[in-house]
Amino acid sequence: MALSCGLIGLPLAGKTTFFNLLTGAGLATSAFSSGKTAASTGHAIIPDERVDYLAAMFKPKKITYAQLEIIDIPGLMRGAGGEFLAAAREADTLAQIVRGFANDEVLHTEGSLDIMRDIDLIAAELLFADLQLIETRLQRIRSGPKKKLEHPLEEVTLDKCQAFLMEEQPLSALAFSEEEREALKHITFLTEKPLLIVVNLDENQFAAGDWPQKQQVEEYCKAHGHELLCVCARLEEEISRLPLEERALFLSELGVTESGVSRLSRALYRQLGLISFLTAGVDEVKAWTIQRDLPAKQAAGKIHSDIERGFIRAETVAFVHLQESGSMAAARDKGHFRLEGKEYPVQDGDIINFRFNI
Numbered sequence: 001m002a003l004s005c006g007l008i009g010l011p012l013a014g015k016t017t018f019f020n021l022l023t024g025a026g027l028a029t030s031a032f033s034s035g036k037t038a039a040s041t042g043h044a045i046i047p048d049e050r051v052d053y054l055a056a057m058f059k060p061k062k063i064t065y066a067q068l069e070i071i072d073i074p075g076l077m078r079g080a081g082g083e084f085l086a087a088a089r090e091a092d093t094l095a096q097i098v099r100g101f102a103n104d105e106v107l108h109t110e111g112s113l114d115i116m117r118d119i120d121l122i123a124a125e126l127l128f129a130d131l132q133l134i135e136t137r138l139q140r141i142r143s144g145p146k147k148k149l150e151h152p153l154e155e156v157t158l159d160k161c162q163a164f165l166m167e168e169q170p171l172s173a174l175a176f177s178e179e180e181r182e183a184l185k186h187i188t189f190l191t192e193k194p195l196l197i198v199v200n201l202d203e204n205q206f207a208a209g210d211w212p213q214k215q216q217v218e219e220y221c222k223a224h225g226h227e228l229l230c231v232c233a234r235l236e237e238e239i240s241r242l243p244l245e246e247r248a249l250f251l252s253e254l255g256v257t258e259s260g261v262s263r264l265s266r267a268l269y270r271q272l273g274l275i276s277f278l279t280a281g282v283d284e285v286k287a288w289t290i291q292r293d294l295p296a297k298q299a300a301g302k303i304h305s306d307i308e309r310g311f312i313r314a315e316t317v318a319f320v321h322l323q324e325s326g327s328m329a330a331a332r333d334k335g336h337f338r339l340e341g342k343e344y345p346v347q348d349g350d351i352i353n354f355r356f357n358i
Contacts, residue, residue, distance in 0.1 A: 002043060003289060004069040005196075005268060006091030008126075010118055011075030011109050013099040014200040014233045016040075019072040021237040021260045027072070039087035040072040046265045047258075048287050050319045050349060054280040057327070064286040066276055068265055076125050077109070085129045085190060093194040093268055095229075096122050100211045101202035115199060115213045119220065126190040127165055134162045137187065151183035158184070165191070172225070194271045196227045196264075206232035207254060227267040236260050275348035278319065279303070290346060297342035300354045310358035314340040319349035 007015045016029045023042030046066040055063045073087050088094060098118050099108065110117065141147050141155055149155060157180045164174045170191035176184075197217065205211040211230075221228040232254065239250045240259070251257070258266070269275065269289075276287045277299060288302050296316075301308030316338050317331050325331035346352070 002067040002069040003093070003268065003272075003274070004071060004091045005264070006039075006071040006073050006088040006094045007097055008073050008076060008085070008088055008094055008122060009097035010099065010122070011077065012106050013075070013097045013118070014101070015075065015097045016072055017237050018097055018198065018200065018231065018233040018260070019070055021231075021233055021240055022068070022070050022264065024240065039074065042070050042072075044068040044070050044261045044265075046287070047262050048276065050276075050278060051285055051287050053319075053323065054278060054285045054351070058280050058282055058285055060280070060282055060285045062284040062286075064284060066265075066287040066289045068261065068268070075109075076122060078121065078125075085126070088190055088193075089188045091193070093196065093272060094190070095196040095198050095264070095268075097198045097200055097233075098122075100199045100205060100230075101232075101234075103202075113212070115211075116216050116220065119197065119217070123170070123191075124168075127168065127170060130171065130189050130191050131162065131165050133187065133189070134158050134165070138162075150186050153179055153183035161189070170224075194268075195224075196229060196267055196271060197221055198229045198231060198264075200231055200233050203232055203235050203254070206230065206235075209255075225271075227271045229263055229267050231260055231263075233260070275346070277346050277348075277350045277352055279353070280351055292348070293345035295342060296340050296344040296346055296352070296354075299346045299352070300356065303354065306358050307354050307356045310356035311342055312355040312357055314344060314346075315353040315355060316340050316344070317351050318347065319351055322351060 007019055009015050016027050019025060019040065019042065020027055022044040025040070025042045027040060044067065046068060048065055051063060051065055071087055071091055073085065096119065098115050099113065100115055102113055138155070138158055141149060147155065161171055161174065164171065171189045172192050199211065199217065201211055218228060235254065236256070239247055242250065273292045274289055275292050276289055279286050279288065290299050290302055296314040297308055297311045300311050300314070317336050321336035322328065322331045325334055325336060331337060
C-alpha cells in the first residue's frame with residue numbers, strides 16, 4: 001500500500017499545481033479561488049536510481065518503484081477547517097503548501113503575502129479541527145445514562161488532549177503512555193500527523209535561494225520538527241511536461257538536481273523514518289518501503305505473510321557494494337553477500353533474497 005500525503009494550504013497557494021507536478025494529473029488551475037470541496041487523489045512514482053540500475057542488470061519482466069498517494073485537499077478558508085480537512089485525516093502525513101511568490105494577477109486570499117502568518121493560520125485550523133473532533137466524541141460518550149467508551153481510558157485521555165490543544169499546542173508535542181495511545185487508536189488527530197512545510201516560490205526566488213521570512217520559517221520548522229522543502233511549482237510543472245531529454249537541462253538552469261517528487265519523497269522518508277529495500281530477479285525488480293531498522297523477518301512479511309512465517313535467513317548485499325563490484329557474481333566473490341537472521345535491522349538500499357520454508 002502506497003504512503004499517502006495530503007496537500008493542505010490556503011487557496012491560490014499553488015497546491016493543485018504542485019499536485020500536477022507530482023502526479024502528472026493535469027488538473028485545471030485558476031487565478032481565482034475555486035470553492036471546490038472535494039479532494040483529488042493521484043499517484044506519484046518515486047524515482048530510484050537503484051531500481052534503474054538493477055533493472056538494467058536483470059532486464060526483468062516487471063519494474064516496480066515505490067509510490068506516493070497524493071491527496072489534493074481543497075484550499076482552506078479561515079474558519080472552514082472541519083469539512084475541508086476530512087480527507088486530510090486519511091493521509092499518513094501532511095504537506096502544507098505556503099505561498100511565497102508574488103503575482104498581482106493572483107490575489108492572496110488574506111490580502112497580502114506573509115508566509116509565517118499563513119503557516120500559523122493553517123496550524124490554527126488543524127488545531128481547531130481536532131478540538132471539534134474531541135468535543136463531538138466527548139458529547140457522544142457522555143450522552144445517555146451510560147457512558148459509551150471504546151476503552152476505559154478514552155474519556156480521561158480525550159480530556160488530556162483537549163486541555164493541551166486549548167493551550168494552542170499540537171498533539172504531536174504531547175507525551176502519551178502506551179495505554180493512552182491504545183485508548184485513542186480509533187481516532188485520527190490532524191495535529192499528531194507529521195507535517196512538511198513546502199514554500200512555493202517564483203523563479204527568481206527559487207534560483208537565488210532567498211525569499212522573505214526565510215530565516216523565520218527555517219527556525220520554525222526546526223523548532224517544530226517539520227521538514228522544509230522549497231519549490232517553484234509552476235515552472236517545475238511546466239518542465240515536467242517537456243520531453244525527458246530536455247528536462248534535465250531546464251532543471252539544471254534552475255539549480256535543481258532532483259525532480260519535485262524525488263525531493264518530496266526524500267523529505268517525507270526522513271520525517272517518517274522510512275527506507276527502501278530492494279528485491280531483484282528476472283521476474284521483477286521492486287522497491288519496498290519500510291520503517292528504518294525493521295527486523296528482517298518483519299520486512300519479509302511486507303512481501304508475503306508466508307515468507308515471514310517460514311523465514312530462515314535473509315541473503316543480503318548492500319546496493320553500494322553491488323554497484324562497486326559491477327555484478328552479483330563479483331559482489332559474491334568479494335564477500336559482500338551476507339546471511340542475516342530474523343532480528344537483522346534492514347538498511348536502506350539492501351538487496352535481499354529471503355530464504356524461507358513453509
